[in-house]
Amino acid sequence: MDNDLKHILVVDDEERIRRLLRMYLEKEGYRIDEAEEGETALRMALSSEYDLIILDVMMPGMDGIEVCTKLREKKATPVLMLTAKGEEANRVSGFEAGADDYVVKPFSPREILYRVKAILRRSSATAFLSKDTDTRNNIVFPHLVIEHDAHRVTAGGQEISLTPKEYELLHYLAMSPDKVFSREDLLKDVWNYEFFGDLRTVDTHVKRLREKLNKVSPEAASMITTVWGVGYKLEVPK
Known part of the structure; x- marks a missing residue:
């Protein structure tokens, strides 16, 4: 699998987290786009063909659950949810909305990379x-x-x-x-x-x-x- 062909959208309202994810994912050869709120993320996700979307649950305005729900009405793009510790209800809601996996904050970049590679490996044949x-x-x-x-x-x-x-x-x-x-x-x-x-x-x-x-x-x-x-x-x- 050529990582440089894989296009990932990172969605989080915290710039620090977006910067961290971009740094580690680009180091692995992935192409990264960013969005800091839900409405923009949904527009980008529907107008582009991403291989994976990393999506924070808790965002002002349209949250990650709503973005995922609306995305699933049109597309089957894999989604990796980011949830804060202890938000079990959000985690379950994320899966109900159609998320493929989740990572709990605070996370280690190594865990994110493991999850990303696992999802992309599973979904590569659907392309x-x-x-x-x-x-x-x-x-x-x-x-x-x-x-x-x-x-x-x-x-x-x-x-x-x-x-x-x-x-x-x-x-x-x-x-x-x-x-x-x-x-x-x-x-x-x-x-x-x-x-x-x-x-x-x-x-x-x-x-x-x-x-x-x-x-x-x-x-x-x-x-x-x-x-x-x-x-x-x-x-x-x-």
């Missing part, structure tokens, strides 16, 4: 659609088709736009149909969290995934089944 898709990598169900090489999902014959994390979650479940995965399993394997992260992260992503599928195919949406007290599975219609 292209392969015309010569290897059909062996396709997962085909009656109402749902996942073309893995192209990172393309079709439900009820209609293509749907998923964030990298939503896609990864769906693909992971679809790889083992009818197998039940606990939230801990999913957090560890899909989010790569070895520690006990917030299990509601999984719930909010499943909810968003179902909602997107349901808009074009209720049959596809109903395949993602909750197994009460255990977790989730992708159930194949008999």
Whole structure:
């Protein structure tokens, strides 16, 4: 992956934090744009094609949650949220708005770089659609088709736009149909969290995934089944 091709928007109302992030990210070869408030950030995010947006939650005016929510109405650009320590409610709201990951302030630049690289690594394949898709990598169900090489999902014959994390979650479940995965399993394997992260992260992503599928195919949406007290599975219609 050529980092110099990766374009990142850093959004924070504190100049000190923007400067710190720019310094470390540019050192890694990323191209950086900055915004200090939500309205400008949203305008920039919608008019340019960013590979990643690092977005502070707490900003005057339009906050990060609102920016992310409005962005998700139009685009699936990966979003890394910055939340202040102890703002658990904001963290959950961020995931519900469609954020792909979060980092708690005060953060170490090393952690930010780790998260950025992980998100970009996961989303790199969504930047292209392969015309010569290897059909062996396709997962085909009656109402749902996942073309893995192209990172393309079709439900009820209609293509749907998923964030990298939503896609990864769906693909992971679809790889083992009818197998039940606990939230801990999913957090560890899909989010790569070895520690006990917030299990509601999984719930909010499943909810968003179902909602997107349901808009074009209720049959596809109903395949993602909750197994009460255990977790989730992708159930194949008999």
